[in-house]
Amino acid sequence: MQKASEMKVENLDHLGLIAGLIDEIGIVPKINELVGEQPGEIVSPGLVVKAMIINGLGMVSAPLYLFSKFFEGKAIEHLLGSGIQASHLNDDRLGRVLDKLYLSGITNIFTTIALEAAQKFEINTDTSHLDSSSFHLHGKYEQELTSVCFSSRETDSNQLDNSSINHQTSPIPIQITYGYSRDHRPDLKQFILDLICTGDGDVPLFLRAASGNESDNSIFASICQDFKKQLNLDTLMVADSALYTAPNLEMLTNLKWLTRVPLSLKQAQQLVSQLNESELREQFTEEVVKLEEEERLELENGSPDFMVYNVTNTTFIIMDFYLDYILDLPGVKVESCTQIDGKILLGLRIVGEGMVCHHCQNYTEQLHQNRPILVKDLPVFGRPVYLKVPRRQFYCPNCQRYPTEKLDFLDIKRRHTQRYEQNIYERVKQSSMEQIGREEGLSYDEIKGIFDRVNKTQKKPNWEQVKRICLDEISMRKGQGNFVTVVADISEGNLIEMIDSHRSEEIIEVLMKQAIEVREQVEEVSIDMWGGFPKVIKKVFPNAEIIIDRFHVMKVVNKDLNKLRRAAGITDRQSKYLLLSNRVNLKPEQIDKLEVVLGKSECLKIAYDMWGGFPKVIKKVFPNAEIIIDRFHVMKVVNKDLNKLRRAAGITDRQSKYLLLSNRVNLKPEQIDKLEVVLGKSECLKIAYEMKEKFREIYETNLTVKKGQKKIQEWLNHAQVFFGSSLVGMLN
Structure with a gap:
């Protein structure tokens, strides 16, 4: 081992x-x-x-x-x-x-290995698909390359001379240069990659690197011929409309091929225009009736086979009419509709024959390139929808440029329709970027990019009508900071501004761009408890009243209450839930459990009834404010200590408790007589009760502030014997 x-x-x-x-x-x-x-x-x-x-x-x-x-x-x-x-x-x-x-030869090596792999894994090669793509590069890539000699065979270094090098077999290098950019970077040089894949599983069989300015129209036919020579496969070659040119068709006489005739040709346009819609509707109806009858007979015969009907291409024109109505996008019609793995793929055709050049405003119909792109649209019946949108590039003879056609529903270099991105924007406002990203299968950066783009295009609400606003900060990504400040109209519920900062100076700089008349009319600003917002409000909105929203106040209250819970050694989750929940939402049995929890700590119970953290918050947020504690809560604490003295004196009946804790002026004469009997049982209880009534008298007597403070201080000097330190500390 x-x-x-x-x-x-x-x-x-x-x-x-x-x-x-x-x-x-x-x-x-x-x-x-x-x-x-x-x-x-x-x-x-x-x-x-x-x-x-x-x-x-x-x-x-x-x-x-x-x-x-x-x-x-x-x-x-x-x-x-x-x-x-x-x-x-x-x-x-x-x-x-x-x-x-x-x-x-890279192409020869790749094709040899790919064919052996296809044969080994039994890949079906009845159909093959040819297409090309561009890859942009950064750098100058000068055309004048250093001359390099390559040897076409291996030689001994001692015997190597000029006669041993066969220059004719050395490959010609491709040129890294400008050309039509499929990946939407026409500002960068590029190279082209031609690829032929099998219809079965999209397995690549042929690969060829080419110069960045190579045209598909001029090379596709020769690629098909080379592919046929190298692989000797009886395959149907499928390609886009770039294959359909007169020179290419002459070269493809001995090959099987399938392509789409471009609608830029007048003959193709005439054939489409000659289609009779009424005849197609009749043919479609007859074929549907025939298929339904076949299905009925199949079901009657009890055949378990699943039937797949192959409807002729002409019927799809009628179906496309309804798909166009459902899709509701300007300037395009539906050419095809397929379903792949639960996703709906709609192939589109652009109605117009040409475009107005955005460089010189000249109209042109000279099509240069047509490269379809896949675009995500709004879902239909819960299924994702993707659009195969033609991206047409024309040649303008007037300015000799190659403008790309702009579509009303799709922005340049975008892979989502405008209405899809608008939908994402609205949903993010009601949820979070992480949540929407998970629902749509998009990354956080993609969702943020969509939100930022749409937000820039949104028409901002009119500040002149705004009187009540709220300021808040949100994190664009949970747990990673990146805070922005949101300004919203409370009355209308509209987003007014989104400021990409959480610094008070930068917030002030953005808001000060509004006219002083507009800022002065703001009457109320609701904020959280961040200390920078009051500074912003005083500077920007001089006439506004500052309102701290209840949510953030209760958040601080519950935070300090939770500290007292842990300090009291109460660590179970149920107790935490009962303490921090709104009492009115608790069930009767939960309230009983809450009382048990509060009975474990006198300090916790007092804090629950009247939170002691308010003074700290007030002093921090409103340093010049005077703190006034209401009589109700003060009398509640006084009565609580008075009730303790009652129990200590052995007086346990409920009527005595009611008489002691009630306001004396509200008692009837016979109740006052019974109260005197109760007080006669304990001298200490009688003194405490009289002090309670004196304290009530101070609150109810119309005194100046100084006289009131003096009376309370005199009362406190005697009250410390009978009432808890919590009340004394509170009033001091």
Whole structure:
């Protein structure tokens, strides 16, 4: 058995699955066969490619110069083979292998391996789909590249001379340059990637890198021919309307292909305009009746098979009429409707034939490119809806530019319709960004971006009509700060301003932009207990009354009450709930339990009845305010201590309690006689009762402030013997 000191732990993570799949496809031996191996190589070209794939599919990949560090701490011998170390995968080794791959032809290598994988996993190749995409790059990428010679075969370095280099077989490098940008970055240079995938599972079979200014119209047919020669597959090639040009059709005579005729052609427009809607409706009705009859007969025969009906394409024109009505988007019509994994995909067609160039205001119908994009729209019947929207680019002969068509329902470079983003904005105002993100399957940053964009376009309410407002701060992301200040109209419930700051100086700077007449008419400002808001209000709204909303006051009250609960050793959750809940919402049995909890701590009970934290809040928020404690709560505390003396004297009947705690002036003569009998049972109780009535007399007598304070102080000097220190501390 191995000792613990001899054991070594290395990470494998999910990379073992990737390595196993690479081995099952046979990528390593095929790469070695295509590019060749050299004697003495520790890591073959195939293993280097395998390492590159593992690095690319790792959770965090590494660039070439840090490639070896990626494998440090990983089970590299298990992934790549015995004896291989991370240091063997240095940038020099990777660079030499990349040169070999380039000389051998990336397209040829990719296609060979992809075809073997498709055959091994029995991928259906009856149909293939051709398309291209652009990838933008940052940097100058000068066109004048340094001349580099590549050898078309391996030679001994001692025998290498100019005669041993076959320049004709060296690949021609692509150009990183400007062109039509599919990823909406026309300001950056780019390159093009042509890809052919199987209709079964979208497995890529053909890959080709091209210069950034290459046109699909001029290259698609030759790509199909090259694909046919290399793979020799009897496949139906499906492509977009870029394939439909006269030169391409001449080259595709020996191939099976399927494409869409662009509506920019006049013949296509004429054919569509000649369609008779009434005839199509009749044909559609007849076909539906026929299908319903077939379904009825199938059900009568008891066949368990699920029937799928293939309706002719002409019937979809009638269906699209109703889909157009439901979709209700300007300038477009529905061409197709499919459902994929519970999602509805609507293919759209733009009604107009051309556009007005936004550079020179000239009208043009010369279509240059048409690249559909996938856009998310509002759901229908609880199902997500995606729109395949044509993104058309025209050529303007007047200014010789290539303007992109603008759509009324979709902003440039956006992947959501305007009404979808407006819906997100309204929902965020009623919920949170995290919640809406979870519901829509969008990240926090995406939701925030939508909210910020829509908020900038919203028409702000008229400040001239606002008289009552509220100020509050909200965190744009829970638990991570990022506070903003919200200004709302209380009367109308409208959002007025959203200030991207929580500093009083910056809030004042934004609000001071309103005219002084507008600010002076604000009568009331509701705020929480943040100390910076009063400063803002006094500066910006000189005539406004400051209102602290009940929610924030009760929040502070409950916080201090909870501290007293913990200090009293009451730690169970039920007690916390009973103490912090509104008493009127508690059930009778819960109120009984609350009384038991309050009986455990006299201090907690007093705090529950009359919270002692108010003075602290008032002094902090309103430093110049005078604190007045109402008579009701003072008399409540006095009667409580008086009741203790009653019990201590052994007087337990309820009638005596009622007589002692009632206001003497409200008692009847016979009740006063009974009260005198009760007081005669205890001299101490009699003195305390008389002091209680004297205290009531002070409150009810019309005295000046100074005389009232003097009377209370005299009363306190005698009351300390009978009444608790809580009352004395409160009044002092």
